Amino acid sequence: AQSVAQPEDQVNVAEGNPLTVKCTYSVSGNPYLFWYVQYPNRGLQFLLKYITGDNLVKGSYGFEAEFNKSQTSFHLKKPSALVSDSALYFCALARSSGTYKYIFGTGTRLKVLA
Amino acid sequence: EPEVTQTPSHQVTQMGQEVILRCVPISNHLYFYWYRQILGQKVEFLVSFYNNEISEKSEIFDDQFSVERPDGSNFTLKIRSTKLEDSAMYFCASSELAGGANEQFFGPGTRLTVL
Numbered sequence: 001a002q003s004v005a006q007p008e009d010q011v012n013v014a015e016g017n018p019l020t021v022k023c024t025y026s027v028s029g030n031p032y033l034f035w036y037v038q039y040p041n042r043g044l045q046f047l048l049k050y051i052t053g054d055n056l057v058k059g060s061y062g063f064e065a066e067f068n069k070s071q072t073s074f075h076l077k078k079p080s081a082l083v084s085d086s087a088l089y090f091c092a093l094a095r096s097s098g099t100y101k102y103i104f105g106t107g108t109r110l111k112v113l114a
Numbered sequence: 115e116p117e118v119t120q121t122p123s124h125q126v127t128q129m130g131q132e133v134i135l136r137c138v139p140i141s142n143h144l145y146f147y148w149y150r151q152i153l154g155q156k157v158e159f160l161v162s163f164y165n166n167e168i169s170e171k172s173e174i175f176d177d178q179f180s181v182e183r184p185d186g187s188n189f190t191l192k193i194r195s196t197k198l199e200d201s202a203m204y205f206c207a208s209s210e211l212a213g214g215a216n217e218q219f220f221g222p223g224t225r226l227t228v229l
Binding site (some may be wrong): 032034036041042043044045046049051090094095100101102103104105106107 | 117118120123145147149155156157158159162169170172205207209212213214215216217218219220221222223
């Protein structure tokens with residue numbers, strides 16, 4: 001069965017510090033992995049995706065994520081957090097064939113403190 | 115920048131009533147989706163739609179639910195007889211191409227409250 005886990009409900013980080021939001025997955029076959037961000041009263045906004053190739057993918061707003069197949073992880077990172085990064089972050093999994101629906105994690109609320 | 119829009123932003127209804135949630139996907143997109151998020155829970159897939167028919171649906175998407183693309187721009191989700199447990203945030207999404215590699219673009223959601 002496919003699943004996505006975001007083990008932290010909330011992550012607090014000081015502005016200017018590096019941030020990491022964790023995501024692990026379980027799937028048979030090759031995964032496609034995505035990060036989305038949700039600001040209040042807005043839809044989920046696409047940040048980045050891993051399809052194949054380089055394990056480090058770069059996305060919008062200075063975010064990046066590292067795909068680790070052996071650890072089945074896809075953690076979201078940013079070298080220097082901004083207060084404006086405070087939002088709800090979702091990791092999502094799609095399979096490489098068959099169904100194309102997303103399976104979402106439970107979300108992690110990131111709070112960047114000034 | 116093109117975006118997915120949804121109306122209304124908040125819908126309050128009485129149990130047993132029919133509701134229609136509306137979405138306008140990005141204009142050149144061909145694949146459409148509905149997801150829902152019950153408060154405090156995961157975002158869950160409901161249904162995908164392509165070429166005027168359902169491609170896939172989840173166990174949640176029972177006979178009370180239906181989707182339609184009534185014209186070239188709108189994509190609707192109808193709940194025929196709402197239940198209390200249908201209270202959730204409903205997200206519409208669209209993608210240009212099929213395939214898991216193609217990101218889906220999400221609307222802001224409609225919060226449905228069933229009393």
